[in-house]
Amino acid sequence: MSDKPDGVEKFDRSKLKKTNTEEKNTLPSKEIFFSLMGVNIQD
Numbered sequence: 001m002s003d004k005p006d007g008v009e010k011f012d013r014s015k016l017k018k019t020n021t022e023e024k025n026t027l028p029s030k031e032i033f034f035s036l037m038g039v040n041i042q043d
Contacts, residue, residue, distance in 0.1 A: 027033075034041050 028036070031041070
């Protein structure tokens with residue numbers, strides 16, 4: 001038997017680092033996507 005606990009006894013969310021996430025890899029619009037693929041679309 002080990003003397004280590006099986007799980008976390010208490011968790012303090014205030015100790016977590018706050019980060020701001022930004023969308024870095026946004027998907028292109030369908031017009032840009034199809035023009036890059038060489039497909040001509042018209043609505």
